[in-house]
Amino acid sequence: MRVPGARRNGLLAASAAVLLAAGPAFAGAGPVAWLQTYLAFDTSNPPGHEQAAVEYLASLIERHDPAGEIDVRVLISPNGRANLYARLPASVRDAGGGALVLLHHVDVVPAGEGWSRPPFGGTMHDGKIWGRGAVDAKSLGIAHLGAMLHLLESGQPRRRDLVFVASADEEAGGADGVGWLLQEHWELFDDAEAVLNEAGVNRVTGDRLLWWGIETAQKQVLWLRVTATGRGGHGSGFNPASPTHRLVRALNRVLELEHPWRVTSAAHEAYRELAAFHSDEFAEVFDQPIEAVQAELDRRLRVGGLDRILLPGMSASFRDTVQITRIDNGAGPVNVAPAEAVALIDARLLPDSDAEAFRRRVDTVLGTGIHVEELLRSGASPASSTDSDVYRTLERVLGVRAPVAPAMIAGATDSRFFRRRGVEAYGFSPFVVASGDAAGIHGLDERIPVDGFLRGCEMMKRVVAALVRGSGGQP
Numbered sequence: 001m002r003v004p005g006a007r008r009n010g011l012l013a014a015s016a017a018v019l020l021a022a023g024p025a026f027a028g029a030g031p032v033a034w035l036q037t038y039l040a041f042d043t044s045n046p047p048g049h050e051q052a053a054v055e056y057l058a059s060l061i062e063r064h065d066p067a068g069e070i071d072v073r074v075l076i077s078p079n080g081r082a083n084l085y086a087r088l089p090a091s092v093r094d095a096g097g098g099a100l101v102l103l104h105h106v107d108v109v110p111a112g113e114g115w116s117r118p119p120f121g122g123t124m125h126d127g128k129i130w131g132r133g134a135v136d137a138k139s140l141g142i143a144h145l146g147a148m149l150h151l152l153e154s155g156q157p158r159r160r161d162l163v164f165v166a167s168a169d170e171e172a173g174g175a176d177g178v179g180w181l182l183q184e185h186w187e188l189f190d191d192a193e194a195v196l197n198e199a200g201v202n203r204v205t206g207d208r209l210l211w212w213g214i215e216t217a218q219k220q221v222l223w224l225r226v227t228a229t230g231r232g233g234h235g236s237g238f239n240p241a242s243p244t245h246r247l248v249r250a251l252n253r254v255l256e257l258e259h260p261w262r263v264t265s266a267a268h269e270a271y272r273e274l275a276a277f278h279s280d281e282f283a284e285v286f287d288q289p290i291e292a293v294q295a296e297l298d299r300r301l302r303v304g305g306l307d308r309i310l311l312p313g314m315s316a317s318f319r320d321t322v323q324i325t326r327i328d329n330g331a332g333p334v335n336v337a338p339a340e341a342v343a344l345i346d347a348r349l350l351p352d353s354d355a356e357a358f359r360r361r362v363d364t365v366l367g368t369g370i371h372v373e374e375l376l377r378s379g380a381s382p383a384s385s386t387d388s389d390v391y392r393t394l395e396r397v398l399g400v401r402a403p404v405a406p407a408m409i410a411g412a413t414d415s416r417f418f419r420r421r422g423v424e425a426y427g428f429s430p431f432v433v434a435s436g437d438a439a440g441i442h443g444l445d446e447r448i449p450v451d452g453f454l455r456g457c458e459m460m461k462r463v464v465a466a467l468v469r470g471s472g473g474q475p
Helices: 004-023 031-039 053-063 136-156 178-184 242-254 265-277 280-286 289-304 314-318 355-366 388-400 417-421 450-469
Strands: 071-076 083-090 101-107 129-132 161-168 192-197 203-206 208-218 220-227 320-329 339-348 370-379 406-409 424-426 448-449
Touching: 031 136, 031 450, 053 083, 053 136, 083 136, 101 136, 129 178, 129 370, 129 417, 136 161, 136 450, 161 178, 178 417, 192 417, 192 450, 203 339, 208 370, 208 388, 208 417, 220 242, 220 355, 220 388, 242 320, 242 339, 242 355, 242 370, 242 450, 265 280, 265 289, 265 314, 265 320, 265 406, 280 355, 314 370, 314 406, 339 355, 355 370, 388 406, 388 424, 388 450
Parallel strands: 101 161, 101 192, 192 424, 208 406
Antiparallel strands: 071 083, 083 161, 129 448, 203 208, 208 424, 220 339, 220 370, 320 339
């Protein structure tokens, strides 16, 4: 359905007001101004407040689609979280495939203190666009939007439907975003063949792209809140069983749990593909059957030498991990022992780990008198195929610049919802971001270089054009 006329005019008026309020830096049209405006919406999750940003994106589609070819819907979850769905239909149906979904999330993690530029200013400084979401993942959303509008305006044949989705709540697990959309509105996606989403892992050294990493698999997430309660009192007292003391001892037992190293099929496929790009020693370990890789990792764990072959962050691909991300016993003064102490645990489990068994192990070592609340269990999801038409097209288009390889990530994304329904999902970033700028993801001073952003938008156009128009399509 189209956004009703009155609503459509309201969306345009709202976006115009935002542009005027934002100042001269946001003047004009095009992806840079779009991203600056998009970043100016504070969509920190919690609480999210995605609706104004969603309506801004909808207004951009409306403005570039006077004929009304795109079906635009703003879908609100029961908890008031806004999601945008927009479908550009195929213009021809000869040998076309299922719909291609371009997915990104509107919400962002809270900015926190210490930024050198306003986190929701969308400001331009030193040739970069600054703001929370500049990399994760509002820039991707603008690249998706530009690719869809480019296809619309080009007038060239489209052999599959193209669906643009801007979802809510991804940073908190996606229950009010993609999880809700697929549960309550599956009919909007039941013809989907593939999804392009966040979490591409491109390897960059300096300004040089070594390879495109296409995310095909991810670990599971298990978030826990652990609470100890009991007798508080004055800090000068003798109270070895205070809630804080009991919590710290319990958490230490969790950290001491053994987590064996295992080579999963997803990690094996990813690193075997990368063997050709690394040292001979790396290739000797990973370019062999999975059983041999497991044996070699076990040997190196016993005798040493594992660090010589592991890339930064690579060890998380071979074991379950636990991070204590927060310990909170209130904001009282130093001389008060509180009656309650709380900690947050972020566990990331291998794709084939038994999450229920892991949870039982944690409960056991925490011991009695400690309350455990499960905040999120993402569940397992299958890996996406590297032998699909969509993946082969990514190899062909992206391979002109650099090789393509599958990747397994330690995080979790909304791709898992689609994979569990049998839809192939691929994490692909068109941006080549240097390590210094990538460090802003979930950190301070998130930003993206303007030239890299624009090159990424053009690359996304090429990729989407090839997937939607067919092998003969050119952007």
